[in-house]
Amino acid sequence: MDWSINDIARLAGTTSRTLRHYGAIGLLDPTRIGSNGYRYYDEGALVRLQRILLLRELGLGLPAIAEVLDGQRDDVRALVGHLHWLEAEKRRLDTQIASVKTTITKIQGGEGLMAEESLNGFDHTQYKEEVVARWGEQAYANSDAWWRSMSAEEKKSWSRSQLQLGTEWADAAARALPADSDDAQQLARRQFEWLAGIPGTPGYPNGPTREYFVGLGEMYVADERFAANYGGVEGATFVRDAMRVYADRHL
Amino acid sequence: MDWSINDIARLAGTTSRTLRHYGAIGLLDPTRIGSNGYRYYDEGALVRLQRILLLRELGLGLPAIAEVLDGQRDDVRALVGHLHWLEAEKRRLDTQIASVKTTITKIQGGEGLMAEESLNGFDHTQYKEEVVARWGEQAYANSDAWWRSMSAEEKKSWSRSQLQLGTEWADAAARALPADSDDAQQLARRQFEWLAGIPGTPGYPNGPTREYFVGLGEMYVADERFAANYGGVEGATFVRDAMRVYADRHL
DNA sequence: CTAGAGGTTGACGCAGCGTCAATGTCAAGG
DNA sequence: CCTTGACATTGACGCTGCGTCAACCTCTAG
The missing domain is CATH 1.20.5 (Single alpha-helices involved in coiled-coils or other helix-helix interfaces)
Incomplete structure (x- = not known):
């Protein structure tokens, strides 16, 4: 008693193509092949097929199924x-x-989809006015020279780290952490160290002055172009608060 | 100012192969191609690449990313x-x-991996003794004739439904549902209707008699060959209890 | 005899690159 | 000038599990 390929396919709830595939990879061979090339399957094959399909519904891969059915694997x-x-x-x-x-x-x-910000955010020439107005022509010139001196690769890796920091700030803000929480202060410390690496920053190379650090926080909130890097005004407010706490404790 | 293929690959944290792929599918073309065939990318390309990688980390497909970046999709x-x-x-x-x-x-x-059970479980000739002992020779003969009369296909589809029921019983038992819960009683009803379709069953074709239905539940527990179909003795016990509740309420 | 249902063996397609393979290019050193 | 080694290029297969043609037999019923 045996069935044609479409017969068992229907019995087992699959397709003839699948059966041919299983035959091709040696997972389930027809019981018998007629002189005309037709495949025929008997009950033993049906049982095996059912076990195959059962395991496949569980998400197992065909090679793994083969091992299990052949008793090579428990x-x-x-x-x-x-x-x-x-x-x-x-x-x-x-x-x-x-x-x-x-x-x-x-x-x-x-x-937006950041990106422009992720580059422009560092192309601080964009913020020339603010920088000059708050910290003077010299600070801007130093910073600008520093930026221009970097190789493209350096700029990029620096940008990445910046973007990373911005993202983590935004996340922390979204989780509504208190500004004096450990996590927030950790971020503030990283913000401090990040600024410590930028010539032109008042206080470089020992890290930004207290005045600069706090003022920067205010600017993040006041200027939405900066705020955008930290999750909008809300995020920036959180960043500012955390920075102020950090300044009070360490600067 | 532009970079070679491996340069941006490193900048963006990916591989040159990926960049070639993106070029091939039109997702990100090199800014410029040298007379030697070398690809060169500028900052614009870098920005685009970063956006691509960002979206890919979120699991978006490349075609979807292309649509988004080209402004065709919000x-x-x-x-x-x-x-x-x-x-x-x-x-x-x-x-x-x-x-x-x-x-x-x-x-x-x-x-075991069922399967044998999934076929043999219905090949009730295996349970001839029990059936005859409890419900008589005639019941067995009817049931047997019915089974033999089915086409292979019919047997199979019937087997599948049986297997399905058994699995659901086992699941319900594993969830430790009460025997009189709605879910359990739903299953009991299906068990009842399933039996109603088997000639040879005392009470056929109106559905099994109360005596038969309850007795069957007992047998599931008592005979581990039956119990195996319902998740072992524990599962079978659950099935029996649910069936008894069902009988008390409806039979 | 013919139509139609059903069977056969290729072979491409899909998602996203990894991974050779065969070969050209460029900068530095002998 | 030649060599070497790093870096570039264009194919093209591989992976997962079949779906989906395509081109071509075979069997059965009318």
């Missing part, structure tokens, strides 16, 4: 291993979902 | 759509994880 062990992989995948999805969500809120928060 | 809308897809994927993983877990426990519960 089925429970295979499934447990597969389970770990599934759970890892789920965690990956979770973090990705979180990232997408924060990105959406950031975009809606007015940042 | 970025927020694209991300929201993507978010839905991610969440659907996560749900898929969740159910698959649950399936794998129950399958593992079922196997450890002594069922």
Whole structure:
């Protein structure tokens, strides 16, 4: 008693193409092949096919299924291993979902898809007026010379670190952390160190002066072009507060 | 000011192969191509590349990214759509994880990888003794004739539904539902209707008699060959209890 | 005899590159 | 000038699991 290829396909709830594929990779051979080339399958094949499909619904790969069915691998062990992989995948999805969500809120928060900001934010010539007005011509000239002296690669890696910091600030703000929390102060410290690396900054190379550091925080809030880098006015306000706390404690 | 292919690759944290791929699919063309065929990229390309990589880390597909970057699609809308897809994927993983877990426990519960059971479980000739002893020769003969009369295809589809029911019973048992819960009683009703379709069953075609229905539940517990179909003795006990509640209420 | 249902073997397509392979180019050193 | 080594180029296969033609037999019923 045997069936044609479409017969078992229907019996098992799959397609003839799949059966041919399984035959091709040696996962399930027809019981018998007619002189006309037709494939025929018997009950043994049907049972095997069902087991294959069962395992496939669980997400196992065909090679793994082959090993299990041929008794080369313990089925429970295979499934447990597969389970770990599934759970890892789920965690990956979770973090990705979180990232997408924060990105959406950031975009809606007015940042556009960053990018321009991520470069222009560092092309501080854009902020020449503010810098000169607050800290003088010399500060701007120093800073400008420093920026121009960097190789493209250096600029980039620097930009990346900046973008990273901005993102973490925005995240922290979104989580509504207190400005004097450890996490926020950690970020403030990094902000301080980041500024310490920029010639033209009042206080360089020992790190920004208290006045400059606090003033910068105010500027982030006052100027939305800066604010955009920290999650908008709300984010910038959080950054300013955290920076002020840091200044009070250390500067 | 432009960079060679490996330069931007490093700047952006990707590989030259990826850049060539993006060029090939028109997602990111080199700013300029030297007479020697070398690709060169400028800052504009770098910005675009960064945006591409940012979106890719979120899991967007390259075609979707292209649409967003070319302004054909609103970025927020694209991300929201993507978010839905991610969440659907996560749900898929969740159910698959649950399936794998129950399958593992079922196997450890002594069922092997079912399959044989899934066919033999219906090949009730195996249970001839029990059937005859409890309900008489005639019941067995009727049932047997019915089974033999089915085409292979019919047998299969019937087997599938049986297997499905068994699996759901096992799941319910694993969730430790009360026997009189709605879910359990739903299953009991399906069990009843399933039996109603089998000639040879005392009470056919109006559905099994109360006596038969309750007795069958007892047999599931008493005979581990039956119990195996419902998640072992524990599962079978649950099935029996649910069936008894059902009988008390409706038969 | 013919139509139509069903079977066969290729082979491409998909997503996103990794990974050779075969070969050209450029800057530095002998 | 030649060599070497780093870096570039264009193919093209590989991976996962089949869906989906395409071109071409085979069997059955009318």
